[in-house]
Amino acid sequence: MKYIGIFFLLFNLNSHSHPVIYKDGWVYWANLAPDMNSMRVSYTPNPKYSIEVNSTWLQNLNKYRDYTLGVNYLFKRWLSKSSQGNLYGAVHGGYYKDDTSDGFAGHAMLMADWESRKHYTAASAMAYHYNDDTKIKYTARYGLAPYVAGMNTLQTWLIAQVEYFEANDKNPVFTPMIRFFYKNVLWETGANLKGDYSLTLMVHF
């Protein structure tokens, strides 16, 4: 049960897209699933880094809830004529509490992405530490835009996601997803082959 809970903890954080945005930009992000809710708010004071607070609630992990504060950092951005690539890192620390224990919770992330107007790829490794245990999850994504959208028109992405988490019986999890991006609102939904679904909403200001 604990590992299932940890899996959901990781699953809810998999859509960590846009950890750093433009100067003075705010991101409000929420992920909803039947047994899990997660929210984060980040502020980007400088286009190189952002400050983030987030909270996660997991029904299946003894009603686990954590509150963390941390920094997301843009190590490098590659800009070419019609595409861009990014390398991000993140370190968060805070407090967790469930029905049986409480203490320090920490998250660390390394993420790379590359995007053109037609294709999108991302890969990330995320480490989670709580209750004196650390688990790492690997995620890879490929997205295809069925049409090329312009300014202030609806952008649509069809995304295939594969996750590998060592605590999840060594089985990678495949999840097809669809993402919509209109003006400053992004929403994304998908369901894996086991039937676990999620909805992510992200708003930028």
Place this chain on the structure above:
Amino acid sequence: MKKLMLTLLCLLASISVAEEIRVHVPGMVCQMCVQGMQKQFKSAVENVEKDIAVDLDTKMVTVKTKKKLTDEDIKKRVQNAGYNAEKIIRVAKIEKLPIKALEVPKREIIIKK
């Protein structure tokens, strides 16, 4: 003479020169880039939706402003959006001509054979 001076003053007061700035920004691919540019140039325009255009095909940001923006200022705003300004083109535009004052009365010309 007074009338002439007053007319000239009115003419000058009614002329409004705006500048259209076109900035080439490679690497812009998504709506996030649009949002970033709008956020950074917001203080330089009257209407964000009308005065700032981001063309993701040509990677061109077009800003219509009445403020004097230096090249350094423009580059800084683009950097704050997370990108680099590669080329800056300026086009001066006279927005409001003193039409009434300069209007030439219409005359019908009849050519008699």
